[in-house]
Amino acid sequence: MTDTRDWADQAEQRVLDEAVRLAPRLGWNPGLARAAAAAAGLNPGEAQLLLPRGPRDLAALLSRRHDAVALASLTAFDPAALKIRERIRRGVIARLDAAVADAEALRRLAAFLAFPTHMPLALSLVWESADALWRWAGDTATDENHYSKRAILSGILVSTLAVDLASGRESALKHLDGRIDNVMAFEKWKAGLKPMNLAAEVAGALARMRYGRG
Numbered sequence: 001m002t003d004t005r006d007w008a009d010q011a012e013q014r015v016l017d018e019a020v021r022l023a024p025r026l027g028w029n030p031g032l033a034r035a036a037a038a039a040a041g042l043n044p045g046e047a048q049l050l051l052p053r054g055p056r057d058l059a060a061l062l063s064r065r066h067d068a069v070a071l072a073s074l075t076a077f078d079p080a081a082l083k084i085r086e087r088i089r090r091g092v093i094a095r096l097d098a099a100v101a102d103a104e105a106l107r108r109l110a111a112f113l114a115f116p117t118h119m120p121l122a123l124s125l126v127w128e129s130a131d132a133l134w135r136w137a138g139d140t141a142t143d144e145n146h147y148s149k150r151a152i153l154s155g156i157l158v159s160t161l162a163v164d165l166a167s168g169r170e171s172a173l174k175h176l177d178g179r180i181d182n183v184m185a186f187e188k189w190k191a192g193l194k195p196m197n198l199a200a201e202v203a204g205a206l207a208r209m210r211y212g213r214g
Helices: 002-026 030-039 044-050 055-074 084-100 103-113 116-136 144-167 169-183 186-191 195-211
Strands: none
Touching (some): 002 044, 002 103, 030 044, 055 116, 103 144, 103 195, 116 195
16 A cells, blocks of 8 residues: 555656646646646556546646745744744745746646636635645634635635746735735734635735736
8 A cells, every 4th residue: 555655646746747748738638637647657557546636636646745835935934033024924935935936837737726617626725725834834724714815815825826826926925025014904804804805815816826917
């Protein structure tokens, strides 16, 4: 079982490497999943076993890779020694740094996730990223604050990434600092965001990533 899992983990990363390389030319679609699997040396049966949902599975793999890279870089900091504002700022910047090397692939992924049928996946992945950063920051809330914090950080993450891809890091940091300023009153953290507000923010950010406009 361990050998099988090791094979799957290694094969997933090989396929993802190929997908990131090919996406700028092929787009993010079922054809990309097939081409990336073939380039990674998988036969059709192995590809189906590894990526049963094709480009959706690739999207999850890329997002989780960026989460893992961000969390690895954050081990350089002791979150307990930082104010909450600085923890969030450093967490978001780490996530931006992890994503920026794959900017062209991310633009193709944004176009894929922008389809209404893929919006639940987009929301799930950005929520997962926000949860990882909050856990690194030491958040242990289990009441409604658990959800409101993640909803707000999800909006900050996706909108700041969109600005970073469209207008560069300086503009992204200004945007990030402005967003943090707007929510640092904990009454606002507690108030949270309505689900449709978050969905609209994610949809708008995906459009900006796709078309490269600030």
